[in-house]
Amino acid sequence: MANQQQWESTTSILSLPTDVLSEVLERVGSSSSTDLFSAKLCCKLFNEVSDADTIYQRVSLQKFEIVPWHKNDKVSRFLKKCRQCKNPEAMYRKAVVDYFSDKHLDSALECLEEAADSGHPAAAYALGIIYLFVGTDELKRRGMRLLSGLQKSRFLQGGLKLCRENLRALLRMIWVKNPVFLNPTPICCAMTHERKTSSWPMDADDVEESTCEGCACDEEIAAICAALPSR
Ligand SMILES: [Zn+2]
Numbered sequence: 001m002a003n004q005q006q007w008e009s010t011t012s013i014l015s016l017p018t019d020v021l022s023e024v025l026e027r028v029g030s031s032s033s034t035d036l037f038s039a040k041l042c043c044k045l046f047n048e049v050s051d052a053d054t055i056y057q058r059v060s061l062q063k064f065e066i067v068p069w070h071k072n073d074k075v076s077r078f079l080k081k082c083r084q085c086k087n088p089e090a091m092y093r094k095a096v097v098d099y100f101s102d103k104h105l106d107s108a109l110e111c112l113e114e115a116a117d118s119g120h121p122a123a124a125y126a127l128g129i130i131y132l133f134v135g136t137d138e139l140k141r142r143g144m145r146l147l148s149g150l151q152k153s154r155f156l157q158g159g160l161k162l163c164r165e166n167l168r169a170l171l172r173m174i175w176v177k178n179p180v181f182l183n184p185t186p187i188c189c190a191m192t193h194e195r196k197t198s199s200w201p202m203d204a205d206d207v208e209e210s211t212c213e214g215c216a217c218d219e220e221i222a223a224i225c226a227a228l229p230s231r
Pocket of ligand 1: 212213
């Protein structure tokens with residue numbers, strides 16, 4: 001009898017402590033927003049727990065259009081809530097659209113930095129590209145460091161290519177109006193070669209890297225320029 005009671009009390013998902021249930025729903029949402037929305041419809045408790053900030057922070061946006069063709073208030077509200085809860089993908093999308101369309105530049109950069117810091121590779125890539133185009137020497141170096149970090153990352157096999165394709169696809173969907181991207185293509189290579197022959201301290205990574213970091217960045221710039229409107 002005791003065993004049966006124990007069995008009954010441990011088999012219902014509703015008997016889980018709220019934080020455990022929240023963790024379960026976070027995982028559901030992080031793999032599929034559709035499954036999360038279905039779970040929300042199951043019962044009042046699921047619906048309440050699903051409204052936590054951590055759920056919005058981790059929910060997958062894969063099923064949502066990167067740049068919605070039709071305005072949908074419900075979707076807009078949902079995505080805004082995701083951004084407020086620091087969902088990195090939601091922040092990345094809005095920040096790239098804003099920055100390249102020449103809107104809210106400072107907050108767009110802040111959002112990209114935050115998303116990149118939280119480990120969103122496409123945000124780090126977009127930030128790197130923006131730094132290269134913005135063009136002061138210090139920002140160029142930061143951009144090159146970001147891109148070369150993605151290139152060398154052991155956790156991101158082929159990740160640089162995915163980030164590049166992601167950004168290119170996004171740029172083809174919007175009207176790029178930021179003059180920074182309509183100016184002549186910045187050249188990174190000369191800067192790096194100069195750096196390598198100068199007396200500046202270099203990281204161990206720089207010394208061992210045989211290919212030219214600047215040339216690699218110039219290739220990224222060319223790939224992004226190809227996705228921009230003709231200049
Ligand atoms: Zn070079």
